Amino acid sequence: MILRAYVLLFVIFLISPILAISIGSLTETSFVVFPPQGISLKWYFAALEQRALLQSLAFSLVLGAISATAATVLALPLGLAIVRFSSRINNAVYLLAMTPAMLPAVFLGLAFLIGYSWVGFGGSSWPLIAAHVVMTVPFALSLILVGLRSVDGSLELAARSLGASQFRTFVLITLPLILWSLAAGWGFAFLISFGALEVSLFLSTSTTVTLPVQIYTTLDWSPLDPTLTAISSGVVIITLAVLVITARTVQMDRFLKRGRS
Amino acid sequence: MEYLHVAGLEHSYGSQRVLENVSFSIRAGERLCLLGPSGCGKTTTLQVLAGFVKPDRGQVTIKGEPLDGMPPEKRNIGIMFQNYALFPHMSVFDNVAFGLRMRGLEKKEITTRVGDALTLVRLPHTASKRPAQLSGGEQQRIAFARAIVIRPRLLLLDEPFSNLDARLRLEMRTELLDLLRELDVATVMVTHDQEEAMAIADRIAVMYKGRIEQIDIPNEVYSNPSSLFVARFVGETNVFDGRAMGHDKVMVDGLGEFSVRKNQSIANNSKVKLLVRPEHIELAEKADMNGQWNTVEGTVERLLFLGHRTEWVVRKGEARFLVWQSQPHSLMRKVGDTVTLRWRPSDCFLVASEHVNA
Numbered sequence A: 001m002i003l004r005a006y007v008l009l010f011v012i013f014l015i016s017p018i019l020a021i022s023i024g025s026l027t028e029t030s031f032v033v034f035p036p037q038g039i040s041l042k043w044y045f046a047a048l049e050q051r052a053l054l055q056s057l058a059f060s061l062v063l064g065a066i067s068a069t070a071a072t073v074l075a076l077p078l079g080l081a082i083v084r085f086s087s088r089i090n091n092a093v094y095l096l097a098m099t100p101a102m103l104p105a106v107f108l109g110l111a112f113l114i115g116y117s118w119v120g121f122g123g124s125s126w127p128l129i130a131a132h133v134v135m136t137v138p139f140a141l142s143l144i145l146v147g148l149r150s151v152d153g154s155l156e157l158a159a160r161s162l163g164a165s166q167f168r169t170f171v172l173i174t175l176p177l178i179l180w181s182l183a184a185g186w187g188f189a190f191l192i193s194f195g196a197l198e199v200s201l202f203l204s205t206s207t208t209v210t211l212p213v214q215i216y217t218t219l220d221w222s223p224l225d226p227t228l229t230a231i232s233s234g235v236v237i238i239t240l241a242v243l244v245i246t247a248r249t250v251q252m253d254r255f256l257k258r259g260r261s
Numbered sequence B: 001m002e003y004l005h006v007a008g009l010e011h012s013y014g015s016q017r018v019l020e021n022v023s024f025s026i027r028a029g030e031r032l033c034l035l036g037p038s039g040c041g042k043t044t045t046l047q048v049l050a051g052f053v054k055p056d057r058g059q060v061t062i063k064g065e066p067l068d069g070m071p072p073e074k075r076n077i078g079i080m081f082q083n084y085a086l087f088p089h090m091s092v093f094d095n096v097a098f099g100l101r102m103r104g105l106e107k108k109e110i111t112t113r114v115g116d117a118l119t120l121v122r123l124p125h126t127a128s129k130r131p132a133q134l135s136g137g138e139q140q141r142i143a144f145a146r147a148i149v150i151r152p153r154l155l156l157l158d159e160p161f162s163n164l165d166a167r168l169r170l171e172m173r174t175e176l177l178d179l180l181r182e183l184d185v186a187t188v189m190v191t192h193d194q195e196e197a198m199a200i201a202d203r204i205a206v207m208y209k210g211r212i213e214q215i216d217i218p219n220e221v222y223s224n225p226s227s228l229f230v231a232r233f234v235g236e237t238n239v240f241d242g243r244a245m246g247h248d249k250v251m252v253d254g255l256g257e258f259s260v261r262k263n264q265s266i267a268n269n270s271k272v273k274l275l276v277r278p279e280h281i282e283l284a285e286k287a288d289m290n291g292q293w294n295t296v297e298g299t300v301e302r303l304l305f306l307g308h309r310t311e312w313v314v315r316k317g318e319a320r321f322l323v324w325q326s327q328p329h330s331l332m333r334k335v336g337d338t339v340t341l342r343w344r345p346s347d348c349f350l351v352a353s354e355h356v357n358a
Helices: A002-024 A042-049 A051-084 A088-102 A105-119 A126-150 A153-161 A166-195 A198-203 A211-221 A226-260 B042-050 B092-102 B107-120 B136-148 B166-183 B194-200 B218-223 B228-233
Strands: B002-013 B016-027 B031-035 B057-062 B077-080 B154-158 B187-191 B203-208 B211-216 B238-244 B249-252 B256-259 B271-276 B282-284 B294-305 B310-316 B319-325 B338-343 B348-352
Touching (some): A042 A051, A042 A226, A051 A211, A105 A198, A153 B077, A166 A226, B002 B042, B016 B031, B016 B057, B031 B042, B042 B057, B042 B187, B092 B136, B107 B136, B136 B166, B154 B166, B203 B218, B211 B218, B228 B271, B294 B319
Parallel strands (some): B031 B187
Antiparallel strands (some): B002 B057, B203 B211
C-alpha cells in the first residue's frame, strides 16, 4: 500500500512538469501561465510560422537520424568484438566507448570544441555530427551488447555444423536475432542526440542550430513565449513516439526468447 | 572395419587438462556413448569431433580422411544440441531446410527431403510452426530431423534427454533408438546418465578426468568394471577394503574371507577393493554352509519399500551392505532384526586399490 502510494507520487513528480508544459501551451494569453486561461491551439500554429524554430526542429531530426545511424553502425562490430573476444584490450575499448555517457556534458562540449577547432573542422556541421556520434555510441553499444549476449551461442554453432560459413551464420542467424537491439539502440541514440543541449551549444554555428539550442536561446530573449511550450509539447510527443516504437521492438524479443526456452 | 578413428586427443583450457590421450574408433553404423560425470572431458571430445574446439594434439579421421583444421561447416557432421538450438526466428520447415539450403540444393529436392525428414520423426504437420509453439519432445524430434536431413557422415548427440521430464525421457529414448537403428548412422552420444548410455549405445566409453577409463559393450562395463570409478559410476556397488589371497579369495577387514571371481591381474596379498552389486545380494533364511555362497550375518538398519524393489541396509560391525530385493520377500523382517546375506562368488569381483580414482 505504502509502496503503491510512493510509486504514484513518484510518477506524478516525474510527469507533472511535462503535463504542465503541454497543458500550459493551450493558453490563450500571450504569456505562459498555469493553469491556462482559455483553450486554444493558437500557439501551435504560431510555432508553425516561426521559420527558425521549424528549421532547428528539422535540423535536429536529421542530425539525430544521421548520428544514431552512424552510432549503430559503429557500435555493432565493436559489440561483436567485445562479446566474442574478452581480452584486456577489448575491455579497455568498451570502457572508452562508454565514457562519453558518463562525463559531464559541459566538459565534453568544451573538449569537442577545442579538439575540432584544433583539427581545423570548426565552422562546419561536421564537428556537431561527430560529437553527437561520439555521444550516442555508448547508448547504441549497451543495447546492442544486451542483444548479442542474449543470443544463445549454440544457435551459431548449429548453423556452422549445418554448413553455414561464419559470415552466413552472422547474416542468417545472429543478425535477425539482434535486430530488435539494433532498433532499440538506434532509438535511444536518436533520443540522446535529439535532446542534447550542452554539447550542441558549444558546436552550433549560425547555420547549424539544433532545436534545444534554439529553445534555449529564445528563452533568453522572451522567457514567457508560449510558442516554446507548444514546441516543447510537440517534442514530448515525438519522444514518446520513438519510445513506444522502441519498446514495441524490445517486446518482440521477449516473444522470441520465450521460444528459446 | 574402422569408420571413425580418434587418436591421442590432448587438450587443456589454460592450466587445466581436459583431455588426456583420448583414443577410440567406431565402425560404420555403430553407436558409441561417452559416459561420465561433468568435467570428465566428454563434451570437449564431442566439440573436437564437431570442429568447434581445436585439440592441442591428436587426430580425428573419418574413413581415413583426416579432419584436422577442417572448419565445422565443411565436416558434414550432424549435431543434436542439448538445448536443441532450433532457430527461433524460423519456421520448423526452414529450420530443417537450413542445412540443405547451405548446400545449394534445388528447391524441389529440399522440399522433398524436408518432408521425408519430418515424416520420419512423425511431425509433418508442424512444418509452418515456430519452434516456440512445439512441446519439448517435439522440439527434440525437429532438432533430430535437422541434424540427419543433411545425411551426415557422423551424428553427434549431446545429452539428448536432459531437457525432458522423466516420463517423456523414457518415451523418447526408445523412439530415438528406433530412429538410429533405421538410419544406421555412425553416432557418438554424450551423457552422464548410465541408463541412457546402456539403452542407446553399442559400446560405452566411461570417461573420468579427461581419460577413457573403460570402453566396452554395456554388459561388460556393468559386469566387469575395470576400476572402482567405473563400478561406482555405472550402477550402485557395495565396496569393501581387503587384501587379496591368491586370485580368487579376499580377506575383508572385519568381515572375514570371501570367494570371488578370478582376476589374474590382482597380485597376491595386495590391497584390493571387493565390489558387490546390491541386486546380487540375497536375504537367506539360514547361513548356507556348503561353501557355494559367501554369507554375512548382520542387523537390518534401514528398510525402504520403493514399489518395484525394496532397499535394505544391513550392518555388520563397521560395514554396511546395500541390498536390493526385487520380489516382495517372504521374510518379514523389521529394523533391528538379524538377517543372513548371501551372494555368489561369481557375482563379486576385486579391483586393485592402487589405481583408485574415485
